[in-house]
Amino acid sequence: xxxxxxxxxxxxxxxxxxxxxxxxxxxxxxxxxxxxxxxxxxxxxxxxxxxxxxxxxxxxxxxxxxxxxxxxxxxxxxxxxxxxxxxx
Numbered sequence: 001x002x003x004x005x006x007x008x009x010x011x012x013x014x015x016x017x018x019x020x021x022x023x024x025x026x027x028x029x030x031x032x033x034x035x036x037x038x039x040x041x042x043x044x045x046x047x048x049x050x051x052x053x054x055x056x057x058x059x060x061x062x063x064x065x066x067x068x069x070x071x072x073x074x075x076x077x078x079x080x081x082x083x084x085x086x087x088x
Contacts, residue, residue: 002053002079007072010052018045027069053079 008027015031016023018041025031032042049071050056055078065071 002076004072004076007053007075007079008068011049011068011071011075014045014048014052018048025068027072028067030067031065031071049075055079 012023012025015025015035015037019035019037023035025035031037037045046057046062053075055075057074057078061074065074
């Protein structure tokens, strides 16, 4: 199982790769303010997160993920939630 710290570390790496600079954020800092990320950068980062963690994030879920801690919690929840039943 992936821990909060591992999720946070992976996110920091993905954000740093997206922005082109080493980024260190606290869990309460905004994901976009101060990072120089525009909406295209954010969408690209979300796609990388989905690929890396093999999850899918909805627009509604992302709307609630304002700061790094929110996104870490969201990913953590997705990783432990049972997979949705596939309709036949």
